[in-house]
Amino acid sequence: MSSTDNNSPWGLGTKIIHAGAVPDPSTGAIMTPIYQTSTYVQTAPGQHKGYEYARSQNPTRKALEDALAILENGKYGLAFSSGVAATDAVIKLLSPGDEVICASDMYGGTYRLFTKIFEKFGIKFIYVDTTNAANVQAAVTANTKLIWLETPTNPLMNITDIAAVAAISKAAGSLLCVDNTFASPYLQNPLNLGADIAMHSATKYLGGHSDVIQGCLMMNDTDLRDKLYFIQKSCGAVPGPMDCFLVLRGIKTLHVRMQRHCENGFAIAHYLRKHPKIEKVYWPGFADNAGYAVARKQMRGFGGMISFTLKDQTIEAANKVLSSTKLFALAESLGGVESLINHPASMTHASIPREERIKNGLSDGLIRLSVGIEDVEDLINDLEQAIG
Numbered sequence: 001m002s003s004t005d006n007n008s009p010w011g012l013g014t015k016i017i018h019a020g021a022v023p024d025p026s027t028g029a030i031m032t033p034i035y036q037t038s039t040y041v042q043t044a045p046g047q048h049k050g051y052e053y054a055r056s057q058n059p060t061r062k063a064l065e066d067a068l069a070i071l072e073n074g075k076y077g078l079a080f081s082s083g084v085a086a087t088d089a090v091i092k093l094l095s096p097g098d099e100v101i102c103a104s105d106m107y108g109g110t111y112r113l114f115t116k117i118f119e120k121f122g123i124k125f126i127y128v129d130t131t132n133a134a135n136v137q138a139a140v141t142a143n144t145k146l147i148w149l150e151t152p153t154n155p156l157m158n159i160t161d162i163a164a165v166a167a168i169s170k171a172a173g174s175l176l177c178v179d180n181t182f183a184s185p186y187l188q189n190p191l192n193l194g195a196d197i198a199m200h201s202a203t204k205y206l207g208g209h210s211d212v213i214q215g216c217l218m219m220n221d222t223d224l225r226d227k228l229y230f231i232q233k234s235c236g237a238v239p240g241p242m243d244c245f246l247v248l249r250g251i252k253t254l255h256v257r258m259q260r261h262c263e264n265g266f267a268i269a270h271y272l273r274k275h276p277k278i279e280k281v282y283w284p285g286f287a288d289n290a291g292y293a294v295a296r297k298q299m300r301g302f303g304g305m306i307s308f309t310l311k312d313q314t315i316e317a318a319n320k321v322l323s324s325t326k327l328f329a330l331a332e333s334l335g336g337v338e339s340l341i342n343h344p345a346s347m348t349h350a351s352i353p354r355e356e357r358i359k360n361g362l363s364d365g366l367i368r369l370s371v372g373i374e375d376v377e378d379l380i381n382d383l384e385q386a387i388g
Ligand SMILES: *Cc1c(COP(=O)(O)O)cnc(C)c1O
Pocket: 082, 083, 084, 085, 107, 109, 110, 150, 154, 179, 181, 182, 200, 201, 202, 203, 204, 213, 214, 215
């Protein structure tokens, strides 16, 4: 599996705990305080300590952004008020006439932002099956300015070879942004594989406790950082200091949580696969999966996101499972310590037209699990009684 190739002598767990953590300069507080302020007093006009107005700079946000950069082996991090706000900022780098090549299977809210908001400003989105890099190459034109990947995808866990697409992107003079939400920086680092931007919904594994909405972008190029920072402060989708504190706190346990998500995910994926009532299990760790070789190459583990279909493909059969679990709560979102169950066709992916969904393999009966870090026997018993 891939290694982190940055200059830090520390292991990943140590980095995650100490990333960007400096004692507060005014008091020595070991944890960065919540700087709940909108502005900063200047000693004379234009004379200040680097902080003028909190849409532009906030010390709690700065501590988080530094930590986020370190987690993705990037030079810079930028935090946004949600994952889609982070995506929105990336698209605002573009101009009318520019083309974006993106994955046909991706988060429903990303698809909605592209089709319902940005298409009308003259930005063109070309959807391809990115699991075959040749499809990306075939879609490249002189106007290709951005390639948008998600891997593993939500909810079908399709795997795209980030390094292969990065090579195509570079040759095309395009930017490559990877939505790394499903893997988290603990399992995959797109910047190491040649991507220009790593994007996360920090609402999920980074926050890890289902108590905050936030997004972020990490990158290495200074010019790109300056452009995205300009968009962040001009458009104003910044997270509040309390939310930054929550994500800072969440990421301190990212490695321990992810290890347990991976262990529990492994056990549940294998349990489901053997179950006589189950048709297919989508999880990147099965050796007979199309994307397995690439997943092994670019990920350190396979995570806790699993989708499956029942042999009985009716919506009634799926509904029975969805409404019978007691530990797995029926809810959108993922990546928290508690387990969730979700019906993509009517919940997270309802904004994608049905024929598009079916074409991409997202059937009405598909059920998605975000496996939490509870005792795995309890989770399996819960699924057993719900599937029957
Ligand atoms: C949730 C999610 C987003 C959007 O993030 P929000 O924080 O909800 O705005 C984007 N991509 C993926 C893969 C997600 O799961």
